[in-house]
Amino acid sequence: MSAAPSKMLATLNVNGRDVTLAFLPHATLLEVLREELRLTGTKHGCELGQCGACTVLVDGAPVLSCLTLAADTIDRPITSVEGIAVADALHPVQRAFLDLGAAQCGYCTPGFIVAAVHLLERTTSPSETEIREALAGHLCRCTGYTKIVEAVALAGQRMRATTHG
Amino acid sequence: MGNNGARSTEGRVVGAALPRIDGYAKVTGAALFADDMAFPRMLFGRLLRSPHAHARILSIDYEKALRLPGVVAIATGRDLPVRYGILPSTQDETVFAIEKVRYVGEPVAGIVAEDERTAQRAAALIEVRYEALPSVMSIDDALRDLTENGEKIHPESRKSNNVHKDVHLTFGDIEAGFADADRVFDDEYFFEGNTHAALEEHSAVAICGADGKLTLWSSTQTPHYLHRVAAAVLEMPASRIRIIAPPIGGGFGGKTEPVAHELAAAYFARATGRPVKFTLTREEIFYTHRGRHPVRIHLQTGVKNDGTITACRLQTWLDGGAFGSYGVATTYYTGALLPVTYKMGAYAFDGCRVYTNKPPCGPKRGHGTTQPRYAFESQLDDIANALGLDAGAYRAAIAVVPYSRTINHLRVTSCGIREALSAVAERTDYGAKHGKLAPGRGIGLAASAYLCGAGLPIYWNPMPHSGAVVKVDRGGGVTVFCGTSDCGQGSQNMLAAIVAETLGVDILDVSVCAGDTDLTPVDLGSYSSRVTFMAGNAARSAALEVRERIAAAAAAELGIAPERCAFASGRIFDRDEPDRALAFVDAARAAEARCGTLVGVGSYTPPADLHGDFKGSGVGPSPAYSYSACVAEVEVDFETGEVRVDRIVLAHDCGRALNPSIVEGQIEGSAYMGMGEALMEESAFRDDLHRIPNLLDYKTPTMLDTPSIEAIVIETEELEGPYGAKEAGEGPLNPVIPAIANAVADAIGARIFATPIVPERVLQALDGTTGPLRLRAPVAARTA
Numbered sequence: 001m002s003a004a005p006s007k008m009l010a011t012l013n014v015n016g017r018d019v020t021l022a023f024l025p026h027a028t029l030l031e032v033l034r035e036e037l038r039l040t041g042t043k044h045g046c047e048l049g050q051c052g053a054c055t056v057l058v059d060g061a062p063v064l065s066c067l068t069l070a071a072d073t074i075d076r077p078i079t080s081v082e083g084i085a086v087a088d089a090l091h092p093v094q095r096a097f098l099d100l101g102a103a104q105c106g107y108c109t110p111g112f113i114v115a116a117v118h119l120l121e122r123t124t125s126p127s128e129t130e131i132r133e134a135l136a137g138h139l140c141r142c143t144g145y146t147k148i149v150e151a152v153a154l155a156g157q158r159m160r161a162t163t164h165g
Numbered sequence: 166m167g168n169n170g171a172r173s174t175e176g177r178v179v180g181a182a183l184p185r186i187d188g189y190a191k192v193t194g195a196a197l198f199a200d201d202m203a204f205p206r207m208l209f210g211r212l213l214r215s216p217h218a219h220a221r222i223l224s225i226d227y228e229k230a231l232r233l234p235g236v237v238a239i240a241t242g243r244d245l246p247v248r249y250g251i252l253p254s255t256q257d258e259t260v261f262a263i264e265k266v267r268y269v270g271e272p273v274a275g276i277v278a279e280d281e282r283t284a285q286r287a288a289a290l291i292e293v294r295y296e297a298l299p300s301v302m303s304i305d306d307a308l309r310d311l312t313e314n315g316e317k318i319h320p321e322s323r324k325s326n327n328v329h330k331d332v333h334l335t336f337g338d339i340e341a342g343f344a345d346a347d348r349v350f351d352d353e354y355f356f357e358g359n360t361h362a363a364l365e366e367h368s369a370v371a372i373c374g375a376d377g378k379l380t381l382w383s384s385t386q387t388p389h390y391l392h393r394v395a396a397a398v399l400e401m402p403a404s405r406i407r408i409i410a411p412p413i414g415g416g417f418g419g420k421t422e423p424v425a426h427e428l429a430a431a432y433f434a435r436a437t438g439r440p441v442k443f444t445l446t447r448e449e450i451f452y453t454h455r456g457r458h459p460v461r462i463h464l465q466t467g468v469k470n471d472g473t474i475t476a477c478r479l480q481t482w483l484d485g486g487a488f489g490s491y492g493v494a495t496t497y498y499t500g501a502l503l504p505v506t507y508k509m510g511a512y513a514f515d516g517c518r519v520y521t522n523k524p525p526c527g528p529k530r531g532h533g534t535t536q537p538r539y540a541f542e543s544q545l546d547d548i549a550n551a552l553g554l555d556a557g558a559y560r561a562a563i564a565v566v567p568y569s570r571t572i573n574h575l576r577v578t579s580c581g582i583r584e585a586l587s588a589v590a591e592r593t594d595y596g597a598k599h600g601k602l603a604p605g606r607g608i609g610l611a612a613s614a615y616l617c618g619a620g621l622p623i624y625w626n627p628m629p630h631s632g633a634v635v636k637v638d639r640g641g642g643v644t645v646f647c648g649t650s651d652c653g654q655g656s657q658n659m660l661a662a663i664v665a666e667t668l669g670v671d672i673l674d675v676s677v678c679a680g681d682t683d684l685t686p687v688d689l690g691s692y693s694s695r696v697t698f699m700a701g702n703a704a705r706s707a708a709l710e711v712r713e714r715i716a717a718a719a720a721a722e723l724g725i726a727p728e729r730c731a732f733a734s735g736r737i738f739d740r741d742e743p744d745r746a747l748a749f750v751d752a753a754r755a756a757e758a759r760c761g762t763l764v765g766v767g768s769y770t771p772p773a774d775l776h777g778d779f780k781g782s783g784v785g786p787s788p789a790y791s792y793s794a795c796v797a798e799v800e801v802d803f804e805t806g807e808v809r810v811d812r813i814v815l816a817h818d819c820g821r822a823l824n825p826s827i828v829e830g831q832i833e834g835s836a837y838m839g840m841g842e843a844l845m846e847e848s849a850f851r852d853d854l855h856r857i858p859n860l861l862d863y864k865t866p867t868m869l870d871t872p873s874i875e876a877i878v879i880e881t882e883e884l885e886g887p888y889g890a891k892e893a894g895e896g897p898l899n900p901v902i903p904a905i906a907n908a909v910a911d912a913i914g915a916r917i918f919a920t921p922i923v924p925e926r927v928l929q930a931l932d933g934t935t936g937p938l939r940l941r942a943p944v945a946a947r948t949a
């Protein structure tokens with residue numbers, strides 16, 4: 001049996017802060033976030049890239065953290081659900097999910113929220129089809145998606161009102 | 166969409182679409198699910214699972230695995246020999262297989278190590294020698310007599326084949342009923358098994374202190390049952406075991422009975438003195454299963470020419486998988502609720518559950534009632550078409566009436582089935598569209614009923630089904646303690662809403678302590694859609710007890726009679742002179758000064774007269790029933806056989822909606838889940854192997870497959886429900902599958918007699934070939 005590989009030391013930029021830590025070269029970003037940094041807001045539903053629950057933003061774009069090596073994210077800003085709220089104020093996407101009851105069990109919610117934030121950063125007035133296409137890689141077994149689609153639209157509407165109003 | 170019927174909710178909690186109290190933690194990622202917990206020196210566990218569907222275990226050698234650096238302990242069947250099962254009548258499982266394995270994926274050994282990878286590597290080093298036995302993979306196989314030759318899956322069974330449970334019930338004169346019929350409709354259906362696929366992967370974390378006290382956190386819908394089983398299996402007093410249910414990442418029935426990894430976590434925590442975590446992989450969850458039973462259904466219905474049902478005979482064969490699970494109850498449930506929806510002159514039910522060498526089936530949302538409902542509502546549609554009746558009006562004409570008894574002696578109270586039927590028919594213009602849409606387009610309708618909690622407990626006892634304690638703090642904060650487990654349906658919010666409404670305080674001033682067997686009174690668990698009705702009633706009673714004491718103290722302070730005290734907006738005031746008022750916190754302090762510590766207790770036991778007096782009468786009774794109706798509109802692609810659902814409108818009688826937004830969420834989620842079962846979800850096997858144990862191949866609807874769902878909340882006043890409430894968690898799923906099946910029949914002009922309605926079946930129906938499951942020609946063709 002070959003010797004276990006040794007850990008590497010690296011600096012990751014997570015939710016706006018640099019953290020230096022040691023992890024195995026084959027560790028996934030999901031494992032590093034949850035197990036090393038204890039950022040347990042990021043969830044796992046399959047660890048095979050099939051459910052979307054583990055989605056985080058890397059370089060501002062959604063990635064499946066279960067299929068991403070932590071070693072590949074060095075020097076690239078990483079945002080998990082814990083980095084979405086600004087200070088103690090909820091992001092409009094979080095507020096809309098809360099107001100409309102778009103989170104039931106809440107397990108898929110962090111993945112949906114970071115992906116929706118990314119969508120609304122590109123356009124605050126997505127059509128229903130655009131919302132559904134952008135979030136189609138995320139499974140939710142509780143909501144039937146109806147309130148999630150409504151919440152993303154509502155968040156966009158509120159963001160437009162803040163920008164222009 | 167939205168709640169129909171405007172209602173002033175100012176200052177009120179019940180009836181208002183307030184954000185759920187657990188929503189804040191869920192949108193920020195702060196909610197701690199079982200796998201999110203970690204403790205110093207925690208060990209990680211893995212299970213070694215059987216590669217055989219049916220085999221004798223000849224030997225297990227784990228010496229090599231134990232020597233792997235980092236491995237701390239290994240256990241097999243002989244370490245945990247106590248048999249258990251969720252039902253007292255079916256104690257047929259052990260944590261790890263003993264002597265035999267009965268399905269691919271059955272746990273054979275457990276390993277704990279310093280990290281998960283080491284535990285996984287150690288599992289691969291365990292040497293198990295098996296002697297393969299012939300496997301039983303179908304209902305027909307399981308029914309075969311083995312007296313002469315062959316080994317039963319459970320050799321201790323007294324049957325000569327692999328039948329687990331046989332039930333026969335008759336109500337009224339069934340032969341006379343059929344003799345009286347003008348027409349008899351006779352069809353066979355097959356409902357494929359499927360699974361919950363809750364997004365959270367099951368996880369359990371256990372700690373055993375030096376004092377011998379064991380604490381187990383588990384993603385369980387039933388902490389109380391886990392408590393009982395853990396005590397039995399670990400051979401420990403229940404008083405030394407504490408079960409805590411953290412927030413559950415979806416359940417749908419998949420986390421309602423104790424399973425191996427939870428008990429293994431507890432065992433290893435005690436054996437090693439270190440914290441232990443077991444988290445299942447998605448593949449393992451497909452083997453753990455306890456999902457929807459595949460059911461073969463034979464349905465004969467006799468009707469008069471006006472559609473009146475003179476007799477109905479239902480036969481069901483359930484493929485139970487390798488163990489009992491809730492299967493005895495499931496078997497009865499396939500027969501119990503058909504008469505709760507429609508009047509029938511006579512009713513006969515024969516149910517038969519068999520063991521097969523597949524992962525055990527159990528309860529999924531709608532527990533056993535979903536499969537026959539699909540068949541019955543499909544056949545009713547064919548009856549309506551054959552008799553030239555409008556499907557909606559026909560159902561309304563034969564529907565049960567409020568405050569009546571069904572042919573199988575069940576007590577019906579409030580009943581909004583007619584309102585639900587007309588709401589969906591009107592919203593969709595069903596009557597104008599059915600049978601008149603362009604080829605390939607169809608519209609279908611169906612209705613159903615469901616329980617608000619099982620009227621009898623799983624293990625016989627005379628104690629309450631639900632208990633609650635309400636405590637008021639000197640700072641004005643209120644805490645409700647109740648043994649419920651929140652799997653996303655909103656039970657925490659429901660408890661807070663009922664207590665806040667009763668005491669007239671802000672919902673955010675109420676904290677909920679739930680699902681902790683040390684701290685909370687027993688609630689039997691989140692299954693059979695029982696929590697709002699039962700725990701809600703217990704919480705309401707507890708809050709009323711506190712309220713009475715606060716009212717007495719406030720009345721003395723205000724110089725009025727206690728009956729004149731009103732509670733709202735954080736104040737207690739004189740009904741007649743609202744300016745005479747006291748802040749809630751001041752009244753609470755005055756009450757504590759008068760009566761001592763301010764705590765109220767409440768409990769709920771269902772009434773005793775809900776059912777008839779016959780063997781099997783314990784399954785089906787409920788203190789109330791919810792009613793649902795659904796219309797689906799579909800498009801069928803004649804080239805590919807694909808079915809696209811364009812619209813689902815679902816009306817649900819939930820009694821009074823405590824929080825309309827949460828009720829809508831339950832309706833929408835049910836519509837989605839039903840659509841998945843109707844069109845794509847299936848627990849399929851190839852030879853002995855689960856064909857698709859992952860979320861990519863086990864197809865569930867994505868956002869792009871799911872239409873926007875229109876939920877209609879039908880409110881009836883349920884006199885026995887808390888603030889008039891019934892249930893919304895399971896009932897709305899049941900009409901969805903037949904509504905879609907009926908829409909497909911409307912679209913293609915032929916009936917498909919099996920689920921899921923995958924393209925192959927559609928194409929088969931279109932070119933007129935008869936598939937193996939299409940046992941009879943469509944009714945329309947036979948009567949033409």
